[in-house]
Amino acid sequence: MDPLDAIRATFFEECAELLETLEAGLLALQAGEVGPDTVDGVFRAVHSIKGGAGAFDLAALVTYAHEFETALDGLRVGRLAPDPDVIAVFLRASDALADLVAAAQAGTDVAAPDPAELRALDTGADGTDGHPPGAEATTGFAPVMIDLGLVPEPESARPPEAWEILFEPLPDLLASGNEPLFLFRALEVLGRIEVECLDGDLPTLTAMDPRVARLRWRILLTPSATDLTETEVESIFEFAVDLCVLQITPRGPLAADALTPAPSETPPKPAPTPLRPTRTAASVPTETGRPVSAVGATIRVDLGRVDRLVNLVGELVISQSMLAQGMARAGLDQHSEAVTTLEELQQLTRDMQDSVMSIRAQPVKSLFQRMTRIVREAAQATAKDVRLVTDGEATEIDKTVVERLADPLTHMIRNAIDHGLEEPGARAAAGKPATGIVRLSARQQSDRVVIEVSDDGRGIDRARVLKRATERGLVPPDRSLEPVEIDRLLFLPGFSTSAEVSALSGRGVGMDVVQRAIRDLNGTISINSVEGAGCTLSISLPLTLAILDGMIVRSGRQRMVLPLSAIVETQTLAAARVERLGAAKRVVALQGRFVPLLDLAEAMGFGTVAPDGTEDEDTALLFVEPDDSGPFALCVDAIEAQRQVVIKGLGDNFGHVPCVSAATILGDGQVALIVDPSGIAAMRGLHRGQGAQPKEAIAV
Amino acid sequence: MRVLAIDDSRTIRDMVRLTLEREGIETQLAEDGIQGLEVLDTLDAPPDAILTDVNMPRLDGFGFINKVRERADYAGIPILVLTTESARELKLRARAAGATGWIVKPFDPARLVGALRTVTGLG
Numbered sequence: 049m050d051p052l053d054a055i056r057a058t059f060f061e062e063c064a065e066l067l068e069t070l071e072a073g074l075l076a077l078q079a080g081e082v083g084p085d086t087v088d089g090v091f092r093a094v095h096s097i098k099g100g101a102g103a104f105d106l107a108a109l110v111t112y113a114h115e116f117e118t119a120l121d122g123l124r125v126g127r128l129a130p131d132p133d134v135i136a137v138f139l140r141a142s143d144a145l146a147d148l149v150a151a152a153q154a155g156t157d158v159a160a161p162d163p164a165e166l167r168a169l170d171t172g173a174d175g176t177d178g179h180p181p182g183a184e185a186t187t188g189f190a191p192v193m194i195d196l197g198l199v200p201e202p203e204s205a206r207p208p209e210a211w212e213i214l215f216e217p218l219p220d221l222l223a224s225g226n227e228p229l230f231l232f233r234a235l236e237v238l239g240r241i242e243v244e245c246l247d248g249d250l251p252t253l254t255a256m257d258p259r260v261a262r263l264r265w266r267i268l269l270t271p272s273a274t275d276l277t278e279t280e281v282e283s284i285f286e287f288a289v290d291l292c293v294l295q296i297t298p299r300g301p302l303a304a305d306a307l308t309p310a311p312s313e314t315p316p317k318p319a320p321t322p323l324r325p326t327r328t329a330a331s332v333p334t335e336t337g338r339p340v341s342a343v344g345a346t347i348r349v350d351l352g353r354v355d356r357l358v359n360l361v362g363e364l365v366i367s368q369s370m371l372a373q374g375m376a377r378a379g380l381d382q383h384s385e386a387v388t389t390l391e392e393l394q395q396l397t398r399d400m401q402d403s404v405m406s407i408r409a410q411p412v413k414s415l416f417q418r419m420t421r422i423v424r425e426a427a428q429a430t431a432k433d434v435r436l437v438t439d440g441e442a443t444e445i446d447k448t449v450v451e452r453l454a455d456p457l458t459h460m461i462r463n464a465i466d467h468g469l470e471e472p473g474a475r476a477a478a479g480k481p482a483t484g485i486v487r488l489s490a491r492q493q494s495d496r497v498v499i500e501v502s503d504d505g506r507g508i509d510r511a512r513v514l515k516r517a518t519e520r521g522l523v524p525p526d527r528s529l530e531p532v533e534i535d536r537l538l539f540l541p542g543f544s545t546s547a548e549v550s551a552l553s554g555r556g557v558g559m560d561v562v563q564r565a566i567r568d569l570n571g572t573i574s575i576n577s578v579e580g581a582g583c584t585l586s587i588s589l590p591l592t593l594a595i596l597d598g599m600i601v602r603s604g605r606q607r608m609v610l611p612l613s614a615i616v617e618t619q620t621l622a623a624a625r626v627e628r629l630g631a632a633k634r635v636v637a638l639q640g641r642f643v644p645l646l647d648l649a650e651a652m653g654f655g656t657v658a659p660d661g662t663e664d665e666d667t668a669l670l671f672v673e674p675d676d677s678g679p680f681a682l683c684v685d686a687i688e689a690q691r692q693v694v695i696k697g698l699g700d701n702f703g704h705v706p707c708v709s710a711a712t713i714l715g716d717g718q719v720a721l722i723v724d725p726s727g728i729a730a731m732r733g734l735h736r737g738q739g740a741q742p743k744e745a746i747a748v
Numbered sequence: 749m750r751v752l753a754i755d756d757s758r759t760i761r762d763m764v765r766l767t768l769e770r771e772g773i774e775t776q777l778a779e780d781g782i783q784g785l786e787v788l789d790t791l792d793a794p795p796d797a798i799l800t801d802v803n804m805p806r807l808d809g810f811g812f813i814n815k816v817r818e819r820a821d822y823a824g825i826p827i828l829v830l831t832t833e834s835a836r837e838l839k840l841r842a843r844a845a846g847a848t849g850w851i852v853k854p855f856d857p858a859r860l861v862g863a864l865r866t867v868t869g870l871g
Binding site: 062091096222230284286287 | 756758759760762763823827828846848850855863865866867869870
């Protein structure tokens with residue numbers, strides 16, 4: 049990658065962090081946590097975005113960030129108080145800034161936000177930095193004007209053959225780190241120089257302070273290029289110009305001895321003495337590109353490296369379990385040293401796996417913070433008063449999960465505000481406070497993370513949901529459903545259509561899409577609504593995408609893994625109540641109703657339904673209930689074990705394999721496919737959303 | 749030439765490093781004034797020049813320059829201030845703190861390198 053492209057990517061990464069800091073700071077101010085650090089942090093965030101944007105010529109971003117920064121400066125110096133109205137303007141500005149950043153990153157155009165609201169905040173801004181960036185020339189201090197009574201050379205004049213420079217430092221020059229010797233060296237790059245030191249003002253040695261400049265110099269510069277201009281000569285003294293008297297005079301060809309010393313001065317000295325020892329590049333070891341010794345508590349690591357480590361530890365887990373199986377087969381004594389050492393190794397491997405997984409873990413805080421904007425916008429669009437309450441922000445989850453949760457959460461929150469919370473009038477009538485609450489919480493429950501979005505609104509209107517589902521043919525008209533079943537209808541594809549969803553929670557996304565996104569993360573989603581009191585959506589997610597809690601089963605001479613999260617119940621075939629429907633179809637009783645019974649090997653396409661005679665006492669039924677279909681049972685030859693497996697992607701060369709989500713390597717080194725029960729349901733037309741609810745699944 | 753560059757923006761740090769290393773200038777980085785001082789102490793020899801941002805957390809550019817100038821062994825190091833502000837007042841404050849010069853961001857790479865060469869005398 050072009051190094052500049054890499055820096056550009058860094059810039060947008062940094063922008064995302066800065067926007068988070070900005071928003072978090074503004075929200076803290078809004079909550080009354082006013083401190084200089086908070087205000088400074090907010091100011092600096094905008095300032096840094098402006099600085100980086102300038103480096104990439106992102107003019108619209110620079111301009112708006114500048115307006116924003118100027119207004120924030122009012123807050124910083126105390127001209128503005130962090131009143132709710134003021135913070136509200138800043139929050140809107142931070143949203144606008146975020147949009148500009150997003151547009152800049154995507155390379156698209158976005159209408160420049162109107163800075164009028166920001167300007168109106170702080171009318172007293174005199175602008176310590178009131179100029180738009182770049183408005184002033186990028187040269188240094190305003191030069192000290194010295195009237196030397198010289199008539200400037202006309203522009204058209206022939207360039208002089210030499211320049212006479214009178215350089216008289218003010219006493220403070222050295223304290224600023226400007227070193228005359230270095231300036232002369234820089235002049236030397238322009239041509240041949242002859243330097244005369246005028247040291248007439250030197251005090252006695254005892255009275256001399258080496259930090260105070262006392263010497264004066266007269267330099268004759270014979271440029272190597274004939275077209276050297278006075279500005280170029282002057283530019284050498286750019287940083288010293290306010291700390292010296294400088295006189296640059298064009299000269300014709302002159303011999304060195306033609307320099308005219310002032311009458312009071314002593315004869316020329318060969319060269320000025322450096323006032324401090326100088327270091328040259330050669331005197332230090334050159335370790336080009338050596339990074340700074342890590343002083344901070346964190347380091348940034350390329351995600352690819354972490355993933356490689358995760359992968360390697362996964363391999364380690366596999367070979368360790370292969371070793372364990374090998375040793376078991378070798379029939380070693382349980383108390384032998386090899387066996388006990390292996391147990392230690394297993395413990396270490398587990399710890400190592402946990403540690404490696406924790407590298408990828410991120411607190412959900414940043415994700416939750418992003419939702420504050422969603423709430424703000426949705427509240428504005430629906431004219432509802434909404435407060436977002438967050439809980440468990442420190443809960444950590446895999447980075448990829450955090451990233452991929454943003455869209456589903458956004459949609460869930462918009463839904464909660466748009467459909468869940470009542471209009472202000474209705475809330476008052478129900479005796480609820482005018483401000484609706486949307487609660488976003490996260491917590492770890494054993495090896496899963498549960499994220500909940502709840503509101504204190506009206507709850508699901510089940511009569512309406514059922515009516516709509518019936519109209520759309522999602523449920524048979526005469527079917528009576530439990531309240532929980534009605535709530536779950538919301539997840540059916542086709543329940544909401546883009547034509548009907550409101551402008552806010554719209555974009556044609558239904559809860560089915562949310563559910564699919566969660567399922568893609570090996571998660572589950574459930575809904576719990578209490579009429580009149582509100583609704584809670586719970587997402588349960590694995591801590592990591594790299595490990596799966598699986599059930600290893602044997603079916604049709606193959607071993608396969610089913611995600612434990614999809615399995616509701618297991619039974620032996622012998623204990624189950626199986627009924628035949630015609631020649632090929634079988635159903636089995638599950639909790640008082642019949643569900644379809646499929647043979648796993650057959651469903652996967654590498655076996656046939658075992659004739660009844662071959663089913664022995666090991667034959668087991670797994671009841672699975674994928675989120676998007678009704679429950680069904682899978683018949684397997686045997687359940688082998690329940691254990692964590694390392695998920696290995698099938699790789700791009702396989703494309704999408706129906707019914708298979710990934711693969712894993714078992715302890716004995718064999719590859720096993722990880723079955724996707726939703727895929728089976730879809731293949732078999734058990735998908736409820738397609739209205740193809742099989743008749744046999746209806747309660748009898 | 750060896751330069752210590754201090755800026756709280758990763759983007760600017762990367763940009764400065766790229767600019768300087770393309771010119772064969774060895775570059776050390778720090779994220780704020782405090783880290784800048786810490787890095788200075790870890791170096792075997794002081795850098796030939798320091799570039800510093802102004803607005804940074806913990807210890808800002810002016811505070812950093814003050815601290816550096818207090819130390820006899822660092823007092824003469826040329827320090828250029830990298831700033832988005834071009835207001836005269838800011839420059840006067842930089843000078844009061846002991847800055848050698850200043851470069852306005854976004855910086856022109858050639859100008860930055862040229863300024864460093866001038867103040868260090870290392871062509």
